Amino acid sequence: MPKLIIDDITVEVAEGTTLLEAAQSVDIPIPHFCWHPALGRAGACRVCAVKLLDGPVKGIQMSCMLPAQEGMVVSTTDPEAVAMRRHVIEWLMINHPHDCPVCDEGGECQLQDYTIAGGHGIRRYSGKKRTHVNQYLGPYIEHEMNRCIQCYRCVRYYQEYAGGTDFGVMGSAGRVYFGRFQEGQLESPFSGNLVDICPTGVFTDKTARFRARYWDYDMAPSVCPGCSLGCNTTPVARYRELLKTVARRNDAVNGWFICDRGRFANSAVNAPLRPRHAVVDSRESCVEDALDTLLLRIHALGELHGPGSIAVVGSSRMAQEAAELLPQLALRIAAGALCYRTTRKESTETSSFVELVHTGSSASQQDVRKSDCIVVYGCDPLNEAPMMAMAIRQAWRSGATVYVIEHKITLPCEFTLRATLDDVPLAEAERPVIICNLSAETDQLDKLLEGHSRLKIAPLFPAANSFGTALLMREHGAISLEEALADGEIKGIISIEADIPAALLGKIPFVAALDWQATATVQAAQIVIPTTAWVEMNGSYINYEGRAQHFSKVMNPGVPVKGLDPAGHPPHIHRSTATGGEALPARQLLARLIKLLDDGNRGLS
């Protein structure tokens, strides 16, 4: 544990920590472009210069390259170090355009920040700026090579970290060019991270370009609902439109990155056909009336068919808070069934896996990255949960052996095929992890867990909150909708953010749907009450490993300003809610419904 002094502060850091990180640990920021915690040191940009006044090394040094050593005395404010950093900015600005106001990165640009911070304002170079021809890189990422400061982050990320092969660096000296051999869509399923990792505006999110400035963003820490991994994100919205999603760092979960599927998935939230108003019997209504009508229908159905004729149906995509209220509702209306799953197969599978990993044997993405032996068993991580494939690659890069049990898949790393789980030398591994999906035999995994105390399992569930709802299923004896409908007793369904196949709905006389997506259930329902999407509320999901993660409200619900009649904007009649903004989180609607039922039972209504 070397002890050193940085700007008169004594710092003790772990062996191998760079000066830059040591300084960061005591809140001394050192400018940097090429260094990135996930990519490590490069020493290319030279902007992190500090001066070592005493100790084993002296003089101007790059803080990202030099490991902290006992007795070092470091100054980040020494005039010579400051002058070096100022020169680096001056050199970078020789060729960087001076057009921040028309750059999409403006306001969230590292180069802009450091240029202003360093006080570089007068151009001493009298030559022309170098220019490049940009490439078409597909519908998601815009390429503006003139803005490049050659920090090599993109190519280090794309090739080394993500394992992509169709993007790289070409040319030398001042002609260094980052791009593809020829124009075309980037092939990596993790290409969107180029946008996050580029310190200037070379790569920007094409789907959100010139839609908002950083200081106008509505944003909040959130969790990706795309799969059961629960990668941390920061969705960005403006004028009630979800513009883009950027990765949010969480070392235990996704690290610094997210997959393209999670990143470029704004369309569901912005969909013009989203249910925005309550609907009763095909007529637009308000939420209060719709809830009252729903109560009446519940009573009527009970009188007609007797108790137990209604099923309360949730899903594995609903937030945990709403899912927790379903049993309460089911109890109060004497529901015939409480369901969180459609098919019996999925219901039993999720339950047994939750049972399996409930004992603490689940592997986080960080466990996977740190593993030395990974077994991919009967699943396809790159398609089912892309970031899991990224985690496998990181383990492989650090020397882990990756085994795939006879299965036709691709992974962004080398792997060895094995016929069965028994052919994998699990006992020799220090930190083995088995990655599977619900098709795996839990009995077999259970035996392996008993046999190998260090073994961990990462089961890929189908949806964001499969784990959380499975816990409730066990606690409240929920059954699958398939089973509930088998005896034909169910005559009404209250669906809360559930995707029920049309075939199952066909024989049900009464359907009420609470949802924010225009699903088949919503189409078939007599009563529709809009709920909010995850970015429009606070809530939580429990991911595949049993990790509960909170997500915060990013934006208010409502029709995006862009989708309104131009004549109607700016609005001439001012209201407290935006057009189409009556939607409430499912948990609030359920709470209201439960309160109405309780009031009714006490004779208050």
Added chain:
Amino acid sequence: MEQILFQHNKPGRCVTFAEYQTEGGFTALKKALAAMTPDEVQQVVIDSGLRGRGGAGFPTGKKWSFVPRNLPGPRWLICNCDEMEPGTYKDRILLEANPYSLIEGITLACYAIGVRHAFIFIRRGYEQAAANLQRAISEAAAAGLLGENILGSGFDCAIDVHVSAGRYICGEETALMNALEGKRANPRAKPPFPAIKGLWGGPTVVNNVESLANIPYIIANGPAWFKATAATPEAAGMKLFCISGHVTHPACFELPLGMKLGDIIGGPCGGMRPGSSFKACLPGGASTPYFTADHWNIPMDFDPVAKAGSRLGTGGIVVFDHKTCMVAATLNLVRFYARESCGWCTPCREGLPFVVNLLETIESGQGSDEHIEILREHIKYLNYAFCALAPGAMGPVDGLLRHFEDEIREHNRNGKCPCRS
């Protein structure tokens, strides 16, 4: 004058394998394999005082001794023949005349370090030299002097010639290793140094052609003999000096290390061209600060040249006469380096074009004295680049400011180059 490397030279052609052998070639290899341990070979090279002839002048034997002794896995020797320093052509002259000394030297070095596979990384333009080396390797292998179980000693050694794709930066040893591995020729961070972790992660020694070609003669004749061939007691051995520019006979000469600059130009070079007088020279290739007439009596050896504010470098002496505009000469050199930057780090990639721009401004008569100050800043801050390319490129600029600041000011004052009529 006694010649070491050039002793086998035949007029107008390359020496043959048979001639090289009859003239005493491969006796050193036979001697070492028969009667010397690898450590003894290494010790003789250390004792000889041989310093690397590629430019940095690091003692060759000491470099070998940094390779860890008992590390498992392969280790490598690379002969650096990516000779791209402007004004330097000694390795080409040597290899076009005689590739056998190098082959024998590499084999001896491999024996001393425990390497079984060496590479010769050769500049793309050196087609004749590469062909000579290929031929020499097959001849040596056919004669049992290379390959498996050399001369029945149980020692195996293979040599491969790798023709570079061709960039100046490939001469930097870590960039060279990246290029050899098939990667972009960007320099690597040091530490770890190549002797610990180099080519494909194994311990690696990178030596210049001339350094390795001297080894057989050191082994054959002993360290004391080698030391004595130099002109001063401090220096050791002979050196290939390649002289170009405004002298009467520009050529590559093998001269004793420590010979005075004036003696070189006045002696084998036949003095300045008729009608020319000496103004300045690059003492050791294009990345070394200028010498002027004041340095006429400096012994051309590593330490004295360094003490005089320049570097012996590769021994490529470029001579400028009194009609040369030193600003224009420097501009020409820095343009080369700006073009040859690998593009990895900011100071080199962006700073050198800035220096080119400043020198252009001054040379065209548009400059002012503030440009001199900016040049001075660049001399200082380009030192903090990733590798030695940018600091080297600033060598002549440094020399320009130290010795010819008046000439720059004259440009600025007159609004035109004083050397142009």
